[in-house]
Amino acid sequence: MLRAFPEPVIGRERQQSHSELQIASVLLVDLRAVEQRTRVLLSLIRLSFQGGGTEEQHIIIVNSGLIDEMKSESRSAEGQMDSSSSSSSSCCKRKAVDSVISECPEKRERREIHSKDVCDLIKYITLRRTHNVKKPSWFGASVERVSRVNMMIVDGLAQNHFYRYFSHFRHLTNKYSTRWTLEPCFSEALISELLNTAVMFHPVIKRYGTSNGGLSKYLLTELEMFKQKYPMKGGLGCEGFVCTQSDGSVTDSSPLFGLDCEMCLTRAGLEVTRVALVDASGCCVLDELIKPTNPIIDYCTRFSGITRELLDPVSCRLSDVQSKLLQLLPRDSVLVGHSLDGDLRALHMIHPHVIDTSLLYRQHFGCRFKLKRLAEVILKREIQSEVRTGHDPCEDALAALHLAQYFIRKGPKEVVEDHLEDLWDVDVPEEDGPDLHCSPLSFGHALNRSGQSAVLLDSSVEMNSFLSNQQCRKHQCSSDREVVCVFRRVVQSYTLSVLQFSSFRNALKHTAAIGPHLQQVCGRLEQMCVLFVGPLPSDATETLVHRLLKRCGPLRTIRLLHYTHGVHAEVVFEHLEGAHLALEHLNGHQINDCIIKVRRPVHELCLDLDERLSERQSDPLNAQVVYVSNLSSKPHRQEDQLQTFRQFGPIQHVSSAASYAGKRSRHAFIKFERAESAQAAVDAGLQKGSRKLSVCHALTPPHMTSWTHACSVTTETGPDAAEQGEECDEQLLKKLDARVGKVFRALEENCLSIVILPGHRTSDSDDHPGLCFIHIK
Numbered sequence: 001m002l003r004a005f006p007e008p009v010i011g012r013e014r015q016q017s018h019s020e021l022q023i024a025s026v027l028l029v030d031l032r033a034v035e036q037r038t039r040v041l042l043s044l045i046r047l048s049f050q051g052g053g054t055e056e057q058h059i060i061i062v063n064s065g066l067i068d069e070m071k072s073e074s075r076s077a078e079g080q081m082d083s084s085s086s087s088s089s090s091c092c093k094r095k096a097v098d099s100v101i102s103e104c105p106e107k108r109e110r111r112e113i114h115s116k117d118v119c120d121l122i123k124y125i126t127l128r129r130t131h132n133v134k135k136p137s138w139f140g141a142s143v144e145r146v147s148r149v150n151m152m153i154v155d156g157l158a159q160n161h162f163y164r165y166f167s168h169f170r171h172l173t174n175k176y177s178t179r180w181t182l183e184p185c186f187s188e189a190l191i192s193e194l195l196n197t198a199v200m201f202h203p204v205i206k207r208y209g210t211s212n213g214g215l216s217k218y219l220l221t222e223l224e225m226f227k228q229k230y231p232m233k234g235g236l237g238c239e240g241f242v243c244t245q246s247d248g249s250v251t252d253s254s255p256l257f258g259l260d261c262e263m264c265l266t267r268a269g270l271e272v273t274r275v276a277l278v279d280a281s282g283c284c285v286l287d288e289l290i291k292p293t294n295p296i297i298d299y300c301t302r303f304s305g306i307t308r309e310l311l312d313p314v315s316c317r318l319s320d321v322q323s324k325l326l327q328l329l330p331r332d333s334v335l336v337g338h339s340l341d342g343d344l345r346a347l348h349m350i351h352p353h354v355i356d357t358s359l360l361y362r363q364h365f366g367c368r369f370k371l372k373r374l375a376e377v378i379l380k381r382e383i384q385s386e387v388r389t390g391h392d393p394c395e396d397a398l399a400a401l402h403l404a405q406y407f408i409r410k411g412p413k414e415v416v417e418d419h420l421e422d423l424w425d426v427d428v429p430e431e432d433g434p435d436l437h438c439s440p441l442s443f444g445h446a447l448n449r450s451g452q453s454a455v456l457l458d459s460s461v462e463m464n465s466f467l468s469n470q471q472c473r474k475h476q477c478s479s480d481r482e483v484v485c486v487f488r489r490v491v492q493s494y495t496l497s498v499l500q501f502s503s504f505r506n507a508l509k510h511t512a513a514i515g516p517h518l519q520q521v522c523g524r525l526e527q528m529c530v531l532f533v534g535p536l537p538s539d540a541t542e543t544l545v546h547r548l549l550k551r552c553g554p555l556r557t558i559r560l561l562h563y564t565h566g567v568h569a570e571v572v573f574e575h576l577e578g579a580h581l582a583l584e585h586l587n588g589h590q591i592n593d594c595i596i597k598v599r600r601p602v603h604e605l606c607l608d609l610d611e612r613l614s615e616r617q618s619d620p621l622n623a624q625v626v627y628v629s630n631l632s633s634k635p636h637r638q639e640d641q642l643q644t645f646r647q648f649g650p651i652q653h654v655s656s657a658a659s660y661a662g663k664r665s666r667h668a669f670i671k672f673e674r675a676e677s678a679q680a681a682v683d684a685g686l687q688k689g690s691r692k693l694s695v696c697h698a699l700t701p702p703h704m705t706s707w708t709h710a711c712s713v714t715t716e717t718g719p720d721a722a723e724q725g726e727e728c729d730e731q732l733l734k735k736l737d738a739r740v741g742k743v744f745r746a747l748e749e750n751c752l753s754i755v756i757l758p759g760h761r762t763s764d765s766d767d768h769p770g771l772c773f774i775h776i777k
Contacts, residue, residue: 112703113138113772115185118754119194122149123443125752126496130450139774141178146776148751150497151194152743154736155187156505157757159704159771161733164525166615168733171741172755172773179621181703182770184759187500194443195454195472195498202424203362204412212411214252215334218404220354228359230341231350242322243350247331250353254332256280258401260393261343262304266294272346273299273306275321276393277328278401284394285328288321289314305390322349336404337397338371357403361415363424375399377423378406452495457483459502472496479503484739488746499743504732528609529556529573531582532599535566537592545569548591551630552694553578553667566594576616576699577627578667585694616699623675624652625698626682629667630691638664641688645670648684649677655702669698744777751777 120136125143127133135143159181162169208217220228231238258278263270271294277286289306291314299306325347329335334353337343344351358368361378375381383399384391407415416424447454454472459480473494477483480501487499533545542558549555554574561568573579587598600609616622628645632638642654649672656668672678678697686693744753752774759770 112181112183112769114183115190115193118151118182118190118756118772119443122151122194122496122754125149126452127443127446127450131446138180141774141776143752143776145750146752148495148497148748149754150743150747150751151499151754151756152740153187153190153498153500153756153758154504154740155500155502155758156508157733157736157770158184158759158768159757160525160768162757162771163616163701165730165733166612166619168730169737171737171744173619175741175744176753176755176773176775177620178774179701179703180772180774182756182759182772184761184767184770186761187756187758190756190758191456191458191498191500195456202416202420203364204360204416207362208412210411210413212413213408215254215256215355215404215408216250216252218355218360218408219250219334220356220359222352224359225341225352225354228341228356230354231344231348232352233350237345238350241348241350242326244326244329244333245331246329246333246352248352250332250334254334254353255330256334256336256355256401256404257285257329258397258399258404259335259337259340259343260397260400261346262300262306262391262393263346264292264296264300264304264306265298266292266296268292268294270346272318272321272343273304273311274393275325275343275347276397277325278394278397280401280405282398282401284398286321286324287394288316288324290316290318290321293317301390303391305388305392318348322347325349336401338374338400338403339368355404357400357407360404360407361423369423371396371399374403374423377419378403447496453493454496454498455490455494456498456500457486458498458500459483472498480736480739484742487743491746492748501736501739504736507732526572527601528576528612529579530601531571531573531579532561532568532601533571533582533586533596534561534564534568535594536560536569536596537594538567540567540569540591542569544591545571548586548589549573549578549582550666552581552585553627553629554665575627575667576613577696578629580613580699581627581629581694581696584696613699617697619699619701621701622698624673624678625669625671625702626678627667627669627696627698627700629694631664631666631668631693632691633664633666635664641691641693642668642670644686644688645681648672648680649674669700669702671702747777749777753777 117136117138121139124133124135125146126149128135128143162172166173220230222232225232226235231241233243257280258276260276261272262274264273265271271292272290273292274289275286276284278284289310291311296308296311299308299311301307329351332353333351334355335344335351336355336357338356339358340354340356344354357371357374361369361374363369372384375383379399379402381399383395410418456472456474457477458474459477459482475486477486480503483499483501487497491497533549536545540560542560545558545560546555549571552573555578556572556574557570558572559570561570571582573582583598583600586596589596626645628642631641645651652671652673654668654670656665670678670681672681682695682697684695686695740755747753753776755773757771760768
């Protein structure tokens with residue numbers, strides 16, 4: 001506690017001053033502590049960047065300690081302030097209990113989900129009765145009566161397509177009760193994540209892919225050898241090591257040799273006492289005992305099988321074995337072993353072409369299988385028997401060689417699929433067993449073992465190499481129409497059905513690039529938020545325009561136009577509602593003898609704006625939601641203004657922008673429990689004191705934070721080719737919506753139906769989000 005404050009006066013004023021000084025002191029100390037820790041944080045970040053590594057890794061390392069400590073100290077200081085000022089601040093809490101706006105952060109609807117969220121929901125519904133799977137917190141509807149799940153993926157479509165061609169999606173609009181913005185994803189990745197992540201994202205597949213290859217595909221790279229601390233030329237601790245005569249010309253027909261060594265402990269550390277080399281046919285071409293140069297402390301007989309009696313008559317030294325190995329190994333030879341780095345270091349030898357079976361059959365997080373386990377599962381062979389004392393290096397070298405040959409012959413995909421359960425232990429817990437945690441690695445097997453089945457109907461060919469017949473039935477269709485026809489025949493046979501419609505994406509590939517096409521769609525949507533305001537006074541500024549229009553809603557951009565007869569402004573609102581209210585209430589407004597007009601852009605892109613706005617007003621998601629603008633930015637006044645809306649009926653929640661610098665946003669979305677309450681609020685024409693509140697039906701769906709996209713607004717007309725593309729789009733979209741409707745009608749009662757528009761992800765971060773529709777039939 002600081003002591004720089006004067007001694008407070010006596011009596012009641014003394015107590016009040018003392019309380020205020022405590023608050024001020026805590027504030028000052030806390031601010032100084034935060035400032036000091038911020039300086040330390042920035043210094044550590046600079047030092048981290050100098051030390052290498054990624055920016056994300058360093059920030060996580062620094063934040064995990066300092067920021068958490070700063071937060072805890074800040075909470076502690078706030079607790080001290082709250083306890084010392086509770087008696088004097090009770091008058092400020094008179095509306096905290098029934099405040100409308102204070103309920104926003106807790107009851108605000110989640111607006112965006114990820115593909116993993118969708119997969120978690122499907123896993124919960126299908127496995128909830130047989131496994132301890134947690135229900136996703138973002139999905140609030142009851143699913144107790146749900147018995148089947150159907151997911152349709154309309155490939156190539158994004159959220160912008162749905163709202164640009166809203167009238168064409170009659171079935172999606174009317175049959176599905178909820179929508180969520182979906183983070184853009186690839187449809188193939190979504191299907192694989194749900195049905196077969198165990199294959200697509202298995203560490204073996206991530207390293208080697210799904211296609212087969214020769215032995216050269218499975219050689220350790222130079223970087224991998226460095227990370228695994230293999231002896232390398234010029235490497236640390238490799239001084240005096242002997243290099244083999246390899247010339248680097250390794251092919252798929254190069255000879256394989258299995259190598260294994262046994263060690264004992266000497267005064268200098270581990271030294272080799274026996275070495276074995278096996279050729280590709282399985283013949284042992286070298287099996288030598290080696291007498292270490294340093295005195296032996298422990299023969300490690302339990303593992304090596306070496307005893308004093310075996311080594312006493314031996315005269316062979318390490319240099320002799322090195323010479324024999326150099327003679328036996330061809331220039332293009334490939335050494336195979338299990339954790340071969342230790343063997344080569346013990347031999348003091350360097351060989352650049354290596355297949356390490358401990359890394360070939362890899363696990364998550366760098367874990368490795370023991371050679372005994374691999375031989376037992378893959379080769380059905382028992383090695384390193386406990387009946388026999390010690391390991392046989394010839395047996396171990398042969399097992400490693402056969403494991404590598406098996407992997408090369410089968411290929412990574414078949415190896416993983418055949419041994420997913422018995423080797424990688426991707427197993428299903430018992431009914432009362434541990435929590436499954438919705439593990440994507442075990443979902444397909446859990447579904448199968450619980451007596452359920454899954455089917456994938458796809459008109460795309462990309463998924464064939466990723467899905468296992470053990471986890472779902474696949475049916476390759478030639479068209480979207482065939483997908484629907486096959487589904488209607490087998491709908492009753494499967495618990496989970498996944499349908500992928502690819503016609504729209506295929507059409508885009510043949511007509512235009514996806515990126516420019518989506519930019520055009522976004523441009524047409526954003527024109528709904530553009531207004532031209534004027535004429536304005538000759539000395540008008542952006543500040544004047546902002547002050548005039550901010551009462552209608554938040555603005556994205558303001559651009560003054562001086563080349564017209566009189567100054568005009570092009571304004572882009574964040575929300576459709578802001579542009580709608582400005583057009584409705586500000587037309588004819590007078591500023592310094594200038595009667596302004598508020599108009600929409602006049603060109604072919606905007607000819608159907610009125611119809612599209614009418615479509616937005618008929619969106620069932622917005623039936624209970626109103627948009628309110630011209631609210632006070634002062635919190636207590638805004639709460640009073642929002643309280644007035646309770647007269648129209650119960651309110652579910654209020655969504656508004658976050659407070660900044662003690663001020664709140666001047667607009668809010670209010671969701672009533674009934675649509676009649678929303679209509680009454682729009683018709684009322686509310687005025688609180690001298691401030692008139694502007695109210696209209698919500699046009700922006702609740703899952704969108706803003707109607708506009710990151711790309712710039714353009715008012716230029718597109719070429720004829722783009723117009724023809726638009727017509728083609730409309731025909732395709734109507735057909736796709738009709739197929740969604742046919743599938744929905746074929747579903748039985750108590751089926752959860754999910755429709756995914758995956759969105760589009762680009763390399764330049766100009767992503768276009770997708771959309772997820774969910775309804776329980």
